[in-house]
Amino acid sequence: MLIIGCGNRERGDDGAGILVAERLRELGIEADTRSGQAVDLIEAWKSADDVIVVDAVVTGAPVGTVTAWDGRPPLASVSTTTSTHGLGVAEAIELAHVLDRLPTRLRVYGVEGGRFEPGAGVSPEVLRAVEEVVRRIIADVRALHHDRPNPHNVLLGVGRSSLL
Amino acid sequence: MTGRGTRTIRVDTLARVEGEGSLYIKLVGDRVADVKLKIYEPPRFFEAFLRGRHFSEAPDITARICGICPVAYQMSAVHAIERALGVRIDPAVRLLRRLFYCGEWIESHTLHVYMLHAPDFLGYQDAIAMARDHRAVVEKALRLKKTGNRIVQLLGGREIHPISAAVGGFYKTPTRQQLRDLVDDLQWALEASLETVRWTAGLQFPNFEQDYEFVALRHADEYPFNEGRLVSNRGLDIDAAEYEDHFVELQVKHSNALHSVVRGRGSYLVGPLARFNLNFDKLPEVARQAALDAGLRPPVKNIFRSIVVRAVELVFACAEALRAIREYEPPAAPRAEAPNRIGVGQAITEAPRGILYHRYALDENGLIVTAKIVPPTSQNQKRIEDDLREYAAQLVAWPIEEATWKCEQEVRSYDPCISCATHFLRVVVEREDARG
Numbered sequence: 001m002l003i004i005g006c007g008n009r010e011r012g013d014d015g016a017g018i019l020v021a022e023r024l025r026e027l028g029i030e031a032d033t034r035s036g037q038a039v040d041l042i043e044a045w046k047s048a049d050d051v052i053v054v055d056a057v058v059t060g061a062p063v064g065t066v067t068a069w070d071g072r073p074p075l076a077s078v079s080t081t082t083s084t085h086g087l088g089v090a091e092a093i094e095l096a097h098v099l100d101r102l103p104t105r106l107r108v109y110g111v112e113g114g115r116f117e118p119g120a121g122v123s124p125e126v127l128r129a130v131e132e133v134v135r136r137i138i139a140d141v142r143a144l145h146h147d148r149p150n151p152h153n154v155l156l157g158v159g160r161s162s163l164l
Numbered sequence: 165m166t167g168r169g170t171r172t173i174r175v176d177t178l179a180r181v182e183g184e185g186s187l188y189i190k191l192v193g194d195r196v197a198d199v200k201l202k203i204y205e206p207p208r209f210f211e212a213f214l215r216g217r218h219f220s221e222a223p224d225i226t227a228r229i230c231g232i233c234p235v236a237y238q239m240s241a242v243h244a245i246e247r248a249l250g251v252r253i254d255p256a257v258r259l260l261r262r263l264f265y266c267g268e269w270i271e272s273h274t275l276h277v278y279m280l281h282a283p284d285f286l287g288y289q290d291a292i293a294m295a296r297d298h299r300a301v302v303e304k305a306l307r308l309k310k311t312g313n314r315i316v317q318l319l320g321g322r323e324i325h326p327i328s329a330a331v332g333g334f335y336k337t338p339t340r341q342q343l344r345d346l347v348d349d350l351q352w353a354l355e356a357s358l359e360t361v362r363w364t365a366g367l368q369f370p371n372f373e374q375d376y377e378f379v380a381l382r383h384a385d386e387y388p389f390n391e392g393r394l395v396s397n398r399g400l401d402i403d404a405a406e407y408e409d410h411f412v413e414l415q416v417k418h419s420n421a422l423h424s425v426v427r428g429r430g431s432y433l434v435g436p437l438a439r440f441n442l443n444f445d446k447l448p449e450v451a452r453q454a455a456l457d458a459g460l461r462p463p464v465k466n467i468f469r470s471i472v473v474r475a476v477e478l479v480f481a482c483a484e485a486l487r488a489i490r491e492y493e494p495p496a497a498p499r500a501e502a503p504n505r506i507g508v509g510q511a512i513t514e515a516p517r518g519i520l521y522h523r524y525a526l527d528e529n530g531l532i533v534t535a536k537i538v539p540p541t542s543q544n545q546k547r548i549e550d551d552l553r554e555y556a557a558q559l560v561a562w563p564i565e566e567a568t569w570k571c572e573q574e575v576r577s578y579d580p581c582i583s584c585a586t587h588f589l590r591v592v593v594e595r596e597d598a599r600g
Contacts, residue, residue, distance in 0.1 A: 009228070010210075010228040035231035035325075037232075037275070038291075039305070043306065091290070094292045095292050095295055098292055098299070098302075118209040119209035119210075
């Protein structure tokens with residue numbers, strides 16, 4: 001499974017995806033960080049079957065709300081992801097769909113952000129949401145490994161014991 | 165519709181520009197009454213954030229300003245600080261920095277030419293719609309961009325926010341073999357870039373020429389990246405240290421961003437068109453010939469043709485990257501010593517969108533006392549408004565939706581990187597009744 005956290009840490013809540021990826025790494029789970037540019041995302045997930053993408057979104061929901069989408073097929077509602085990076089996650093999914101480059105399974109976690117100015121700091125609600133997304137991703141990873149057991153993956157136990 | 169009515173072109177959120185911005189144009193009858201490119205620039209957070217930090221942190225901190233051109237920020241930062249400290253870099257480091265910049269130009273220009281700008285000319289709402297009909301074109305763009313990514317990743321040390329560039333050089337320099345591994349991709353990219361020039365040259369361009377003051381670096385021997393005098397077609401010829409004597413930033417009411425002007429003259433244009441027009445003779449033969457074959461001869465005064473000039477610069481960046489790889493011998497040390505010293509240093513480098521100015525004042529402990537950063541989009545902002553005042557006047561007879569779309573296209577020709585200068589940019593156009 002490929003986990004990608006998108007965003008910019010220097011722009012307030014836009015750093016949510018990056019924070020999730022860093023937290024997962026602390027727990028021994030591999031996670032990639034990207035700015036969230038569409039072209040780079042498509043390249044990054046090229047050879048992966050199972051992909052989870054985390055990014056900040058603005059949907060009008062309360063700050064810190066976590067929304068999960070199945071990225072296949074592309075959902076119009078995902079186009080509310082913030083665009084400090086031009087063509088973003090939503091466009092990556094749509095473009096990958098057109099080019100037949102979507103991974104077999106793609107799950108998108110959106111964390112509702114409230115402030116995106118440089119140096120704004122991350123909202124407390126978003127920090128809580130980051131922990132929620134981390135827990136949900138760990139559950140996703142465990143479910144995947146339950147379906148397809150991997151006796152070599154002992155690191156997941158670390159995540160479970162420290163978080164659950 | 166024509167007549168005496170007042171109309172407004174309003175783009176609340178400019179699509180396909182980096183970041184967000186807004187545009188407001190007011191048409192009264194057949195007259196353009198007002199043009200405001202609104203940019204909500206947050207407090208100059210990064211300049212403040214740099215104060216009190218050690219100079220060695222500046223390349224890493226400034227690289228985070230922009231996800232599209234982190235290399236540009238690093239290059240302006242390291243050169244300005246090296247000037248403040250009196251540090252001289254190894255010629256091999258200089259070559260690697262040019263290669264590093266080639267990677268960023270390839271990434272950024274590919275993104276803009278294919279994904280952000282081409283849909284305007286082909287009549288698509290966005291790159292996704294375009295991809296449905298022009299799949300091969302988009303596939304080519306993905307591969308080209310990946311070639312640039314590979315260079316930036318190798319020299320920068322990671323995928324985003326490169327961390328390897330340092331004052332004095334790099335924390336780690338590549339082996340010759342690591343660079344040679346890029347050659348096949350770059351040779352393909354060079355051919356693809358030549359195709360890109362031919363392809364973009366065949367697009368239809370609005371007839372819109374302006375009398376610009378073009379401002380770019382100019383170097384004695386090479387097409388500019390990191391070094392050179394700052395010159396213009398109106399007699400400017402200065403060192404980076406003199407930048408603030410000749411350019412001033414003005415506060416404007418409608419936008420938090422500052423408007424940069426040439427002292428005593430006004431708006432000016434930075435970026436591919438300016439570089440091309442002022443440095444055509446410094447392009448390598450393959451790029452110069454591609455430009456001539458595409459019908460481009462300096463001075464190019466039509467901003468819409470920037471897409472072809474970007475393609476020519478793609479050819480240059482690929483050819484230059486191949487040259488740098490051919491000539492590279494690893495330096496004796498990855499970076500020169502950079503001892504703390506009181507000093508002030510300024511540098512200008514050519515970001516994909518135009519000149520990027522940095523100034524740092526350092527204290528005896530190497531801590532940053534003041535920092536000043538002027539990104540290219542801030543410098544072009546007044547020029548964009550001046551253009552729109554002229555361009556919107558040509559569009560008064562058009563239905564408002566089409567006029568709005570055309571004005572957005574004009575703004576996109578500049579490839580404004582609003583996330584450098586600002587965060588949110590929303591666009592609005594308005595028409596007012598002028599009767600009576």
